Amino acid sequence: MRQVIGLDAPERGDFARLHGRQYSTVTQRAGTRIALHIFAALVVGWMCRGAIPSMVLGIWGAALTCAVVYSYCLDRRLGDADERAFTMEESHRHALASAVKGSVWSVGLCMVAIFGPADEVAYLWPVLAFLMMASAVSRYGAPLSTIAFSLALSAGSLVAALATLNYGLAAIIIASAFFACFGVIETARMAIGARLAEFEMHEKSETVSMLLREFEDGQADWLWQIDTNRRLRSVSPRLAFAMGKDIAEIEGKSFLQLISGEGWKTGQFPSSIHELADRLKGKESFSNLLVKALVDGQTRWWEMSGTPMFDEDGVWLGFRGVGSDVTTQRESSEKIEYLARFDTLTQLPNRLQINESLFQALAYAGQWRTRCGLLMIDLDRFKSVNDSLGHLVGDKMLADVASRLKPLMGEGELCGRLGGDEFAVIIRDASDRQRVDTLAKAIISALSTPYHVDGQVLYVGASVGSAIGPRDGNTVEELLRNADLALYRAKDEGGGGHFEYEPALHSNAEERRVLEFSLRSALEKNEFVLHYQPVVDAKTEELVSFEALIRWNSEEHGFVSPAKFIPLAEDTRLIVPIGTWVMQEACREAALNWPENVKVNINVSPEQLVEPDFAGTVVRALSHSGLDPKRLEIEVTESIFMRDANVARKALEQCMALGCSVALDDFGTGYSSLGYLRKLKFTTIKVDRTFVQGAAQNSPESLAIIRAVVAMADSLGMTTTAEGVENEEEAEMIRRLGCNKIQGFHFGRPMPSEDARKIFRNAAAGARKRA
Known part of the structure; x- marks a missing residue:
């Protein structure tokens, strides 16, 4: 009720929007209210003549005139209240002026009770009741002001009635004031409700208008309407544009025929047009139906919605709806679907x-x-x-x-x-x-x-x-x-x-997985050991070096063949830490327990060579062990040139700069190319055991290959080592072919470090005996 009267701001809408429009109507009847007050004042003056001193009546009339004129001025200022920011303070000021005006009338009635006869009050009350009624009728738009005027006027009248002991009139005054205020409040409530409804309808109208404008401005959206014969009616410009024709060309034409293209003659329609026809035939509403339309020889995809139209008697009039060209979106979704299922x-x-x-x-x-x-x-x-x-x-x-x-x-x-x-x-x-x-x-x-x-x-x-x-x-x-x-x-x-x-492949893969798991902890458990195989001079059969060969004695699997765990280590790159350990251990063994003329040969994987700090690993192994770099020979295979050849070559050149020698192992079994020998200055070329065994069986190809390798190595200043020599006949054959060094079971199998030391101790003891 306080919001309706204007004592509080409304919850819905601001104060100016709701009450400004109402207060602006006060101006319309401002002149009428002045005339009524003049008329009432004249009536009161005529009725009180002789009963009230003229001076008192004159002062009262002057006060009333001032109050009425001031109120009229305030009424005139409210003419634009619906067009500007009308405030609650303005409504309170207007109400105060109305209260003053009502109070002046109350004072006049009290003067009558004081100076005039007692029954004069009862005669004058109808005049004031008339003013209160007129105010309630003409100023319903300003409920706070009307209530203020009515209460102020009724208060003085009530005092005058009680002063003259006219209790019946007092009751009538109270009832009149109550019903006048109640009527004003109810009228104001209905007016405010109507105003709110008007605002809501206006906002909805603006929203609908905005949506329609946006829809009409959209280049891909259009309205469509067909009659009971499925012929287009009231064709919109956007629909004509979507079909690539003028409105006159398609108005009254069959809608299905227009979007079927050549299929209309052959009867071969896209399934989506069949579905659209079924919906139209069944008079069913549909939404977001994707239709493949053939327009001007081009395939377009339309998303359509429609609803049947009926007149007041329920007679079907046709269909109307909206449509949108979604060809671009459809092509994009098809492209995305293609990319999700096909390799680009x-x-x-x-x-x-x-x-x-x-x-x-x-x-x-x-x-x-x-x-x-x-x-x-x-x-x-x-x-x-x-x-x-x-x-x-x-x-x-x-x-x-x-x-x-x-x-x-x-x-x-x-x-x-x-x-x-x-x-x-x-x-x-x-x-x-x-x-x-x-x-x-x-x-x-x-x-x-x-x-x-x-x-x-x-x-x-x-x-x-x-x-x-x-x-x-x-x-x-x-x-x-x-x-x-x-x-x-x-x-x-x-x-x-x-x-x-084959099922065995799965068991092999499982075995490989288990081995890999054990291999990852083998270094920590100290399960690796090094064995050393001697390499001798082909002519004197003196020991010149040992090749360090890693062995794995696993706690879980026992002795594991290098043919099994070395490829696994390379695949998992565990060969890098394992190779570092081999480098350190072999250099330490050679430096502490071997004569200074005996070298150590260490195999290096391509995975190690591509490590950025491989040369640093070699330097640390040499410095920690104290081994002379000239006693270290690094053995590599041709596979190093199949992966990051430049990186591998650079790493080997850094090692050679330290004084180490480099041997090319298993030459001729991989991707042999003489270009490798040109790219890197190897110290030794090792002839693979397969050629040695072939030569022992008098294979012309194997003999020719060994001779060619020896001749090439001699011309390039390299030495040659024959692998896999197992008896004296093979050793003699290798000497005849010109190899510089021999390695094989004939001169010794791979042995633990302690057995290698025994060779040196025995050689030293023999030398002492000869001496």
């Missing part, structure tokens, strides 16, 4: 789609009691292409690989890229076991032919591992894992072949 480089299905297709193939095999196949493909020597020619050339080669794989696929077969240089092929029905092997061989053959990229001829091979579902796995994960194990086996065998999954 090769345009082949990616890992996600391969997994889904493999899942479906397994489900098909389970349903029809058949088999499905999975082939995992990995390119051989692809990393060297990336390292030497860059990833751009590698990417072009991968795209060429994809183009070679696609033509090999038959019905029910899918090829995709898993990532990197790994691909996969899914055979939905692999009942014919021969098909798996035939396809694998065809893939290896196709991918092994030369590639012509940017004017260069490149050679890579391919290895394939296969698994059959559900025999080799009931789930996608199992089948992928087992095919990968078969691929790993193919890579271990040198690549270029196809291997099928």
Whole structure:
């Protein structure tokens, strides 16, 4: 009630918006109220003539005139209250002026009670009641002022009635004041309620207008309307623009025919148009229906909503609705969906789609009691292409690989890229076991032919591992894992072949996992030991060096062959800390327990050479042990040039600068190239045991290779060491071929450090005896 009267600010809407409009109506009847007050004053003056002194009546009239004029001035100022910031203080000031005006009238009635006869008050009250009623009717927009005037006027009248002992009149005055105030409040409440409703309707109208303007301004949105024959009516400009025609061209035309294109003649409609036609035929409301429209020979995607129209009698009049061109959004979503399922480089299905297709193939095999196949493909020597020619050339080669794989696929077969240089092929029905092997061989053959990229001829091979579902796995994960194990086996065998999954591969992988776990703690448990194999001078058979060979005696697995744990250490890069330990231990043993003329040969992995601080590792091992750098010979294989060759060469050159020598081990068994000998000045070339054994069996090729290596080493100022010499005949043959040093079981097997020391002690004892 306080908010309605104007004593408090309203909860909804500000004070000026609600009460300003109401108070602005006060100005409209300001003149009428002055006339009424003049009329009432004249009536009172005429009735009180002779009863009240003229001077008193004159003073009262002057006071009333001032109050009425001041109130009139305030009324006139409220004419623009609905257009400016009308405040609560203004309403209170206006109410105070009304209260003063009512008080003047009350004082006049009290004068009558004092100076005039007692019954004169009862005669004058109707005049004041008339003023109170007129104020309530004409100033309902200013409820606080009206209540203030009525209460002030009634208060003086009540005093006058009680002073004249007219209790009945007093009761009438109280009742009149109450009902006058109550009527003002109720009228004001209805006016304020109407004003609030008007505000809400205005805001809603503005919101709707704004939305309609935004909708009409949108270039992709339009309104549509059709009659009962599905012909367009009241075509909007935006709809005409969306259809690429003028309004006159499409007004009254069949809507379905316009968006069907050539399909209208052939009857071949997109399924979405069939769905739209069914909705229109069933007189069903629909929302966000995606329709494929053919407009001017172009395919457009429209998102449409519609509702049926009925007249007052329920007769169907047609449809109306809104539409939006979502072609761009549709194309974007299709592109995103494509990118999520296809590899952008090769345009082949990616890992996600391969997994889904493999899942479906397994489900098909389970349903029809058949088999499905999975082939995992990995390119051989692809990393060297990336390292030497860059990833751009590698990417072009991968795209060429994809183009070679696609033509090999038959019905029910899918090829995709898993990532990197790994691909996969899914055979939905692999009942014919021969098909798996035939396809694998065809893939290896196709991918092994030369590639012509940017004017260069490149050679890579391919290895394939296969698994059959559900025999080799009931789930996608199992089948992928087992095919990968078969691929790993193919890579271990040198690549270029196809291997099928066998249960033994899984046990080997599990054994490898367990070994890796134990290998990670072998150094901490001191499970490694070094054995030393002698290397002798070919002519004098004097001991010139020992090759340090690591052995692992595991607490859990017992003695583990180096052929098992060395490749595992290299794959997991555990070879780096293990190699550091070997370097330190071998240098310490040689410095403390060997003669100064005996060298130590230490094998170094490519993984160690690419470490940034490899030369520092060598320096620390030499300094801590006190070994002369000339007594250290580092043995490397040709594989160091297949990965970060520049880094490896730089590391070896730093070691040679310290005074160490470098030997090229297993020469001729890897990717042999005379260019390696030009890139780095090796001290020794070691001839692999396979050539020695071949020469012992009079193999012309092996003999020719050894002679060529010896001749080349001599011309380059290098020495040669023959490995794998097992008897005197082989040793004699090696001497004839010209090798400088010999290593093999004939002169000693790898032995513990204590046995190596015995050799020196025995040699020293023999020398003393001869002396």
